[in-house]
Amino acid sequence: MLAKEIEKSGIPVVLVTAMTPLAKQVGTNRIVKAVKIPHPWGDPRASAAKNREIEAKLFEAALDLFQKEVTGPTIAQPI
Incomplete structure (x- = not known):
């Protein structure tokens, strides 16, 4: 189901993805721009502490969008 x-x-939906144009194309209204396609929630070259920081920023952006009323594609870019 889309x-x-x-x-x-x-039911509000938030999509965390590095492929924001595709997310917009399929009609997703709440989009959080992730890090990279193969590693949306972090960077394998970064330290564990840095990855936790990235994950927290993405998660907080997703929660923020989840609570907002939107009328069309809205993209958060926390990183």
């Missing part, structure tokens, strides 16, 4: 269909039923 995010667009889920949202029509009243």
Whole structure:
């Protein structure tokens, strides 16, 4: 089921992805821009502490978008 269909039923959806154009194309309204396609939640070359910081920023951005009322594609870029 697409995010667009889920949202029509009243359930907000947030997509964390590095492929924001594709997310917009399929009709996702709440998008968090991730780090990279193969590693959306971090950087394998970074330290564990840096990855926790990245994960926290992405998660906080997703929670923030989850709580907002949006009328169209809205992209958060926390990193």
